[in-house]
Amino acid sequence: SQQGEEDPQALSIQEGENATMNCSYKTSINNLQWYRQNSGRGLVHLILIRSNEREKHSGRLRVTLDTSKKSSSLLITASRAADTASYFCATVPYGGATNKLIFGTGTLLAVQP
Amino acid sequence: GEEVAQTPKHLVRGEGQKAKLYCAPIKGHSYVFWYQQVLKNEFKFLISFQNENVFDETGMPKERFSAKCLPNSPCSLEIQATKLEDSAVYFCASSPTGRELFFGSGTQLSVL
Numbered sequence: 001s002q003q004g005e006e007d008p009q010a011l012s013i014q015e016g017e018n019a020t021m022n023c024s025y026k027t028s029i030n031n032l033q034w035y036r037q038n039s040g041r042g043l044v045h046l047i048l049i050r051s052n053e054r055e056k057h058s059g060r061l062r063v064t065l066d067t068s069k070k071s072s073s074l075l076i077t078a079s080r081a082a083d084t085a086s087y088f089c090a091t092v093p094y095g096g097a098t099n100k101l102i103f104g105t106g107t108l109l110a111v112q113p
Numbered sequence: 114g115e116e117v118a119q120t121p122k123h124l125v126r127g128e129g130q131k132a133k134l135y136c137a138p139i140k141g142h143s144y145v146f147w148y149q150q151v152l153k154n155e156f157k158f159l160i161s162f163q164n165e166n167v168f169d170e171t172g173m174p175k176e177r178f179s180a181k182c183l184p185n186s187p188c189s190l191e192i193q194a195t196k197l198e199d200s201a202v203y204f205c206a207s208s209p210t211g212r213e214l215f216f217g218s219g220t221q222l223s224v225l
Contacts, residue, residue, distance in 0.1 A: 040218075044216070
């Protein structure tokens with residue numbers, strides 16, 4: 001079963017506005033990552049946050065991680081039409097001999113010009 | 114190469130036929146992953162490799178699915194006796210560290 005669930009499932013905003021997506025997961029993790037998928041394409045890695053980090057920035061992206069609540073959020077500031085895509089969180093479970101990423105169900109973001 | 118190359122882009126098979134998908138990872142990346150995406154939102158992990166060795170195969174339906182990553186050859190994912198439920202987009206990804214993944218554009222498999 002999926003480790004992560006994202007909220008909302010779909011989000012529509014105007015260009016220039018901020019977009020916030022949330023991700024919840026079930027088990028302890030090594031790290032949490034966010035990926036973007038444009039229609040018909042593969043996933044593009046956006047940012048990785050380790051389990052001992054609380055916040056990370058990359059350009060217009062801000063990611064927070066709350067391990068006590070098993071949740072993360074992705075904030076995209078000053079959105080552009082080109083940000084229209086599906087966004088997925090993914091986690092690597094803590095411990096065990098695996099490196100597999102377990103993906104959430106995704107948030108479909110539409111940025112209206 | 115600088116990107117993960119997957120072939121073919123589209124593959125159509127009749128139920129019961131064999132399907133073989135290929136993936137050339139980014140040069141220098143030691144890790145290769147295969148994922149299955151059904152219905153545009155759910156990504157299911159199938160298998161991962163470190164070089165030519167299987168690292169984690171817990172997601173593979175072993176009766177019909179097999180995968181290889183041999184030296185100096187593209188990696189491959191093979192489905193024997195395809196079923197309707199195998200229709201999906203199959204993504205390959207590679208990674209230099211096993212952490213951040215670089216994905217190919219996928220192979221759309223349609224089983225009729």
